[in-house]
Amino acid sequence: MRIVTWNVNSVRARLPRLLEFLERVKPDVVCLQETKCLDEVFPLEPIEDAGYSCAVHGQKTYNGVAILAKGRIEDVVRGMDDGVEDHEARVISAQVGDTMIVNAYVVNGQAVGADRYHYKLAWLLRLRDFAARRCPLDEKGVVCGDFNVTFDDRDVYDPALWHEKILCSTPERRALGGLTGLGLKDAFRKFHEEGGHYTWWDFRTKGYQRKAGLRIDHLLLTPPAFDALASCTIDLAAREGAGPSDHAPVVAEI
DNA sequence: ATGGTGGATTTTCCA
Numbered sequence: 137m138r139i140v141t142w143n144v145n146s147v148r149a150r151l152p153r154l155l156e157f158l159e160r161v162k163p164d165v166v167c168l169q170e171t172k173c174l175d176e177v178f179p180l181e182p183i184e185d186a187g188y189s190c191a192v193h194g195q196k197t198y199n200g201v202a203i204l205a206k207g208r209i210e211d212v213v214r215g216m217d218d219g220v221e222d223h224e225a226r227v228i229s230a231q232v233g234d235t236m237i238v239n240a241y242v243v244n245g246q247a248v249g250a251d252r253y254h255y256k257l258a259w260l261l262r263l264r265d266f267a268a269r270r271c272p273l274d275e276k277g278v279v280c281g282d283f284n285v286t287f288d289d290r291d292v293y294d295p296a297l298w299h300e301k302i303l304c305s306t307p308e309r310r311a312l313g314g315l316t317g318l319g320l321k322d323a324f325r326k327f328h329e330e331g332g333h334y335t336w337w338d339f340r341t342k343g344y345q346r347k348a349g350l351r352i353d354h355l356l357l358t359p360p361a362f363d364a365l366a367s368c369t370i371d372l373a374a375r376e377g378a379g380p381s382d383h384a385p386v387v388a389e390i
Numbered sequence: 391a392t393g394g395t396g397g398a399t400t401t402t403c404c405a
Contacts, residue, residue: 145396145397145405146396146397146398148397148398149396149397149398170397170405172397172398173398196398196399197397197398197399197403197404198398198403198404198405244404244405246404246405284405338394338395338405339394339395339396339405340393340394340395340396340405341391341393341394341395342394342395379396381396382395382396382405
């Protein structure tokens with residue numbers, strides 16, 4: 137199964153690029169984040185015409201997640217189903233074939249110490265608990281998405297500049313470590329121990345042109361999925377040229 | 391270095 141996570145920064149603005157990507161990469165499953173639209177204006181028809189079923193969980197203007205799959209999408213859950221009042225559309229999960237897929241758009245957090253930062257840390261604890269309930273470790277499972285957290289300084293183009301800043305602070309990394317602590321493993325690191333590989337580059341500082349990025353989009357795998365994992369790459373072609381998202385897709389073969 | 395760009399919906403929020 138070829139599975140992708142991609143923060144598209146508006147599915148409607150990125151539709152031509154998404155369709156090009158589906159044609160070129162031919163993934164079996166695509167987890168989108170920041171779709172930024174209500175479900176009734178999600179561009180279902182062109183995506184279905186490309187051969188994909190869709191499970192969507194969106195809201196107006198902000199956030200929004202979706203799972204696209206060539207196969208049947210079953211047992212869809214929107215949100216984390218934990219009784220916490222939450223009006224932000226950031227999680228959708230579903231079974232595709234033999235694999236449980238949890239797609240998350242983690243809170244950005246704005247800045248270390250901000251209200252949204254504390255909300256982010258609490259939200260990541262909820263995600264850990266949800267992932268633990270949703271992905272039994274003895275079955276194939278993928279928890280993927282835009283985590284808005286780097287694992288360590290190898291994921292940072294300028295560790296001194298980003299030291300203890302948002303996306304790189306120790307509490308955020310510990311919260312991300314809560315997920316790997318369950319027994320989930322970082323797919324990309326299976327094949328790339330070295331640093332210098334990124335998935336997001338800031339529009340504002342022309343980060344991509346400067347090769348100044350962070351690796352914040354991840355696929356975390358249960359042991360059976362990790363054992364089956366044959367490759368994991370960042371599709372830089374999707375970040376090239378005119379009108380890209382600020383994130384590149386991450387592609388894994390399980 | 392505290393700006394900058396990009397998207398959605400507006401004259402501002404969020405990233």
